[in-house]
Every structure is written in C-alpha cells, then in structure tokens.
Amino acid sequence: MQNFDFYNPTRIAFGEGKLAELATLVPAQARVLILLGGESARKNGTLAEVRAVLGERQVFEFSGIEPNPSYETMMRAVEEVKKNRIDFLLAVGGGSVIDGTKFVAAAARYEGEPIEILHTFGRKIAQTLPLGVVLTLPATGSEMNNGAVVTIKAQGAKLPFFSPLLFPVFSILDPVKTNTLPQRQLANGVVDSFIHIVEQYLTFPAGGHVQDRLAEGLLLTLIEQGPTAVEGFDYSARANLMWTATLALNGLIGAGVPQDWSTHVLGHELTAKYNIDHARTLAAVLPANLLVRREAKRAKLLQYAERVWGIRDGDQEQRIDAAIERTRAFFESLGLPTRLSAYGVDADGIAAILAQLEAHGMTAIGERKDIDLSLSQKILEQAL
Numbered sequence: 001m002q003n004f005d006f007y008n009p010t011r012i013a014f015g016e017g018k019l020a021e022l023a024t025l026v027p028a029q030a031r032v033l034i035l036l037g038g039e040s041a042r043k044n045g046t047l048a049e050v051r052a053v054l055g056e057r058q059v060f061e062f063s064g065i066e067p068n069p070s071y072e073t074m075m076r077a078v079e080e081v082k083k084n085r086i087d088f089l090l091a092v093g094g095g096s097v098i099d100g101t102k103f104v105a106a107a108a109r110y111e112g113e114p115i116e117i118l119h120t121f122g123r124k125i126a127q128t129l130p131l132g133v134v135l136t137l138p139a140t141g142s143e144m145n146n147g148a149v150v151t152i153k154a155q156g157a158k159l160p161f162f163s164p165l166l167f168p169v170f171s172i173l174d175p176v177k178t179n180t181l182p183q184r185q186l187a188n189g190v191v192d193s194f195i196h197i198v199e200q201y202l203t204f205p206a207g208g209h210v211q212d213r214l215a216e217g218l219l220l221t222l223i224e225q226g227p228t229a230v231e232g233f234d235y236s237a238r239a240n241l242m243w244t245a246t247l248a249l250n251g252l253i254g255a256g257v258p259q260d261w262s263t264h265v266l267g268h269e270l271t272a273k274y275n276i277d278h279a280r281t282l283a284a285v286l287p288a289n290l291l292v293r294r295e296a297k298r299a300k301l302l303q304y305a306e307r308v309w310g311i312r313d314g315d316q317e318q319r320i321d322a323a324i325e326r327t328r329a330f331f332e333s334l335g336l337p338t339r340l341s342a343y344g345v346d347a348d349g350i351a352a353i354l355a356q357l358e359a360h361g362m363t364a365i366g367e368r369k370d371i372d373l374s375l376s377q378k379i380l381e382q383a384l
C-alpha cells in the first residue's frame, strides 16, 4: 500500500427528515446565500423547506446555476456575496450547484483574479467562505470532497480545482429529496459514481486489499441497487445509491492506491465542446479506455471480471473482453449510450478534443502518466 494522508472534515446528516438539522448546522447569526440551479428546488418545495428551517436568519438567494457551472455565472454570485456581506454559503442541488458554490467560496476571498483559481487548479487558495450542502442528486460525491469543476465559457475550458479548504462543513443527504429526479439524472448518477470507483480501483495492484474490497462492495451495490433506484422511488434503493455515490469520491477508497482519472479528463473535454452530460461522456469513454489499455490494466481487469461480474470461464483475453462488455451492457441498460457517435461526435471532432487536451496540459495522464496525445487519440477513436 502507498503512503497517504486521509482528511475529511465534512459532517454528514443522512436520512429522511434530516433537513430539519439545518436549524443548528448553520450558525445562528449567519448571513446566508442559498445557491440553486434552475427551477427544480423551487418547484418541488425543497427551497421553501430550507427557508423555513433557516428561520430568522438573513437569507439571500442566487439561482440559475447551470448544469456544468460556468465561471461567468459564478462571478455574478461572487458579486452578490460581496454586496450582501454573506458569510455562509448553502448549496441546494446536485454536483453543478455544489461545484459552483465551491468556486464562490474560494473566489469571494481570493487575493488576485479569481479566474486564476481555475488556471492553477486551486493551488493558491488561502481562505474560503464556509459552505454547507443540501444534496438533491446523488452522483458526483462533491458533497463530501474538496474538488470542483467549473467551465470558462469564453475559453471552452472545463477545469478542475481542489483545496483542503473546500470541503463542505456539512452535507444533508435525504434520499426523499431525490423523488423528483428524472430517470435520466438518476441513471447518470449511477454511472458517474460507478466510474469514480473504477478510476480509483481499475489501475494496477498496489497491495491495497482493503481499498479493493471497499471498491468492489460499492460497485456491486450499484449493480444491485442502481436499476431499482433509477426505475422509481424506492427509499432503500435511493438511500443506497446516495451513500454509495458519496463514498465513491470522498477520498476513502482512493487513499493509498494509484488513481487513473483519464476517463474523466477526456470526458470533461467532450462536455466542454459538445455539452454532453458528464456521466454520458464517461459511459462512452470508459469501455474504449479499458480496451485500449488492457495490457497496463491486465491484473486488475481480471480481478474486476471475477469479483465484480463473477466471470470465471475462458482464458484471460476472453474474461477481460467479457468484463468490458458487461460494463458496457450495464450502462446501456440504464439508458446511457456507450459510443461517442450516439452523441453526435465523429472522427473530425477528435482533432478538436486533442487540441483542447494539449491546451490544458493534459498530455501525460492516467495512473502511470503515460497517456500522451497519441494514446488519447486511440481511446477516442475506439470510443466512436
């Protein structure tokens, strides 16, 4: 096992009715800015409930954070924070609202131009505003981690940033709050969290036996509970999806083991150029990525085949092919196409994606940092 530091200060309040705890989780004297996406939280009553629980506090609202939040939108929220002397941010939504709120938390206290936060991956963040979360979409894990992804629209660049100061102070995870989610978003959530686990598990053996078993348990839970969670409102399935998605990316399973993240790097470029849902880019890239890099991932692919999909018959090549096919079929069964061509990306589009990767310095990625532009090209061509 590799050496590691594990730090995660986010308090989780999990379960039906837990929203009431906002009353004590948000400081009594706080001047609160509630940050929202489009209309969902207003329409389904979550916003009204939040406002009621916050009681007498000074509460302001910023709505209109788009899926794949933009720097341009979030800078308008930063102005609101300054104008209204906000000292507590409350994100009510999914990954986009939480990520956008993390940007505001850093930008409002940033010395220098906030756009630099994105160009330096958050390295120079020295202070932040505290933020809390009411999660409405289980998918990204942003509710219990210190990372976020924001798009600079003017540059067509979707860039991640991180800081130990960006963990939410608390996150409220009430599975009932997912009951108005469209099936498409639920399916996206299952696939995004599945691939978060794969990015940290399907690399090369590093003696992280406990991490492997945790990752396999989470993958098996998604395979078992995911379809029920997507199909309709089933409290138990939604609770399991919600907690799995959080555990998939809160630092636990990735501590002490190699991590890949190349599927995400390619996926972010595809979203920036084609505006494809985050999880859908991943569903198309992952099977291709595993096929192209089967040698480098051989040992873990065989372990994944056996322990996650129960594949024991056939020679090594057959078992690896079968595991990749089962993965593809799982995503397809949830309604996510696994070919880029299904999203309108053709061979001509690949050159543009490669140019973006180069512009963003993404020329040595993956668990061995050996994915250069020519290997990225192979993966994208395989994904067509």
Ligand code: NZQ
Residues within 6 Å of the ligand: 036, 037, 038, 039, 040, 041, 044, 065, 066, 067, 068, 069, 093, 094, 095, 096, 097, 099, 136, 137, 138, 139, 140, 141, 142, 145, 147, 148, 149, 177, 178, 179, 180, 181, 182, 185, 188, 189, 192, 249, 264, 278
């Ligand atoms: O905007 P509203 O009207 O609220 O509707 C949203 C949005 O259209 C809707 N929605 C959310 N909760 C709902 C609901 N609709 C009905 N009922 C509810 N309870 O769902 C739509 C999608 O929301 P979004 O927040 O964009 O989805 P998701 O949670 O999948 O977040 C995706 C973003 O997170 C980033 C992605 O790149 C993408 O920008 N990621 C963040 C990560 C992180 N911080 O660790 C890791 C991930 O890999 C990912 O990159």
Ligand code: ZN
Residues within 6 Å of the ligand: 140, 192, 193, 196, 264, 278
């Ligand atoms: Zn993701």
